[in-house]
Amino acid sequence: MCNVCGCGAGEIRIENEPLVPGDHAPAYKWAPVGGRGAGRAQAHRHADGSGHSHAHADAGGAAVFHPGERADGSLDYGHGPAGAHAPEISQARLVAIERDILDKNDGYAGRNRDWLGRRGILALNLVSSPGSGKTSLLVRTIEALQARAEVVPVTVVEGDQQTSFDAERIRATGAPALQINTGKGCHLDALMVGRALERLDPPAGSVLLIENVGNLVCPAAFDLGEAAKVVVLSVTEGEDKPLKYPDMFAAARLMLVNKIDLLPYLSFDLARAIEFARRINPRLEVIQVSASSGAGLDEWLGWIDAQRLAARDAQP
Amino acid sequence: MHEMSLAEGIREIVEEAGRSQGFRRVRAVVLEIGQLASVEPDALRFCFDAVMKDGIAEGAVLRIDVMPGSGRCMDCGATVGINALYDPCPRCGGYRVQATGGTGMRVRELEIE
Numbered sequence: 520m521c522n523v524c525g526c527g528a529g530e531i532r533i534e535n536e537p538l539v540p541g542d543h544a545p546a547y548k549w550a551p552v553g554g555r556g557a558g559r560a561q562a563h564r565h566a567d568g569s570g571h572s573h574a575h576a577d578a579g580g581a582a583v584f585h586p587g588e589r590a591d592g593s594l595d596y597g598h599g600p601a602g603a604h605a606p607e608i609s610q611a612r613l614v615a616i617e618r619d620i621l622d623k624n625d626g627y628a629g630r631n632r633d634w635l636g637r638r639g640i641l642a643l644n645l646v647s648s649p650g651s652g653k654t655s656l657l658v659r660t661i662e663a664l665q666a667r668a669e670v671v672p673v674t675v676v677e678g679d680q681q682t683s684f685d686a687e688r689i690r691a692t693g694a695p696a697l698q699i700n701t702g703k704g705c706h707l708d709a710l711m712v713g714r715a716l717e718r719l720d721p722p723a724g725s726v727l728l729i730e731n732v733g734n735l736v737c738p739a740a741f742d743l744g745e746a747a748k749v750v751v752l753s754v755t756e757g758e759d760k761p762l763k764y765p766d767m768f769a770a771a772r773l774m775l776v777n778k779i780d781l782l783p784y785l786s787f788d789l790a791r792a793i794e795f796a797r798r799i800n801p802r803l804e805v806i807q808v809s810a811s812s813g814a815g816l817d818e819w820l821g822w823i824d825a826q827r828l829a830a831r832d833a834q835p
Numbered sequence: 836m837h838e839m840s841l842a843e844g845i846r847e848i849v850e851e852a853g854r855s856q857g858f859r860r861v862r863a864v865v866l867e868i869g870q871l872a873s874v875e876p877d878a879l880r881f882c883f884d885a886v887m888k889d890g891i892a893e894g895a896v897l898r899i900d901v902m903p904g905s906g907r908c909m910d911c912g913a914t915v916g917i918n919a920l921y922d923p924c925p926r927c928g929g930y931r932v933q934a935t936g937g938t939g940m941r942v943r944e945l946e947i948e
Contacts, residue, residue, distance in 0.1 A: 611862060611946050611947070611948050612946070612947060612948075613865075613944045613945070613946055613947075614852065614856060614858070614944060614945045614946075614947055615943070615944050616848060616849075616852055616941075616942045616943060616944055616945055617941060617942075617943060617944075618848050618941055618942050619939060619940065619941045620841050620844040620845055620848070620866070620940045620941060620942060621841070621844060621940070622844070622848065623844055623847060624840075624844070704840075705837055706837055706840070708840070736837070736873075737837035737840075739873050740837055740841075740873045740874070741837070741840075761921075762921050765919070765920040765921055766873035766920070769920050769934065770873075794930075795921075797930070797931070798921050798923075798930035799920045799921055800920075800933075801909050801930075801931035801932070801933055802933070
């Protein structure tokens with residue numbers, strides 16, 4: 520294990536190829552844009568012979584402890600808080616750091632967002648519990664966008680702990696898809712998506728759909744550089760889910776209520792589910808859809824079009 | 836277990852500060868965690884020791900200061916204290932409270948030797 524960053528025998532795989540342990544620096548040399556302090560690259564090698572570099576930002580602001588220098592040139596270690604220096608008695612002091620714990624992820628997310636913005640690509644991060652029907656909805660969405668007279672190119676990043684089943688389902692539509700297996704991980708992070716962008720190289724003006732790991736908790740915290748998080752809640756789940764898992768509904772801009780064709784067979788209270796979600800996030804937009812019957816699909820595609828045009832218009 | 840990823844983020848921040856400011860031992864790490872942030876302090880404590888192992892903050896004390904949550908009520912316009920994202924406005928009882936404070940999580944300071 521790397522003593523610098525703690526990276527070690529990782530289980531993250533992109534298209535079944537391991538993300539090289541400790542191989543943290545993307546080929547395009549993205550340094551995190553932490554905003555505090557200039558990035559400074561530092562390369563180091565691991566005992567196993569692999570090497571990589573980290574971008575290091577100065578936390579800045581805090582003075583470094585220096586022993587006092589006396590007139591005769593000798594060094595005084597006795598001016599610290601303890602008033603004396605002995606190997607057992609440390610000169611404890613506080614250093615201000617003031618850095619967000621997610622600085623690094625947010626830095627990479629910012630780079631992804633710039634990269635996508637320059638190409639006018641709309642990126643959506645689809646999040647939900649496992650089994651909400653995200654992949655079926657994506658397949659249906661891609662088919663509809665490809666059936667248009669003016670085809671909208673779509674690229675997909677699939678996140679799952681294991682298997683490439685979902686990427687295979689997407690590729691069957693003809694859309695390029697890249698599978699990221701997070702191993703034991705519970706979410707995609709911005710660096711994984713940055714890697715995927717390099718590999719997929721989605722065309723300018725296209726739509727990038729990121730299907731996050733099925734998990735209603737952790738992906739809420741990780742910005743991937745997307746334009747919006749879209750949370751999918753299916754009516755076969757409980758209507759109280761927004762209250763039970765509030766972070767995800769707070770982070771999302773749009774909620775897709777999926778499988779509405781099943782409503783006649785269920786006791787799911789749709790109005791209550793929407794009310795609960797808006798308690799968490801008063802600005803949340805809601806569209807009701809069914810990936811199997813196609814209900815609500817036009818409204819969802821209209822929403823994508825509006826975002827897509829906004830991304831294209833914002834392109835420098 | 837995204838608390839593990841967050842603990843790794845803390846480790847990177849601590850190690851970077853050690854390299855750039857020239858200290859090799861951290862005795863305490865002080866975090867500020869917003870009450871509305873998507874992190875559970877107990878879960879973070881649970882991973883912290885394991886993640887800091889073999890680094891400059893191995894064995895360090897973790898202190899977590901919980902920052903109170905606040906939001907702006909879109910119904911009555913007041914800025915109010917809330918304990919959870921689903922709390923109603925304590926002034927008007929409405930649920931249209933947009934979280935504005937206590938949503939962050941950061942490393943505030945380190946006690947070093």
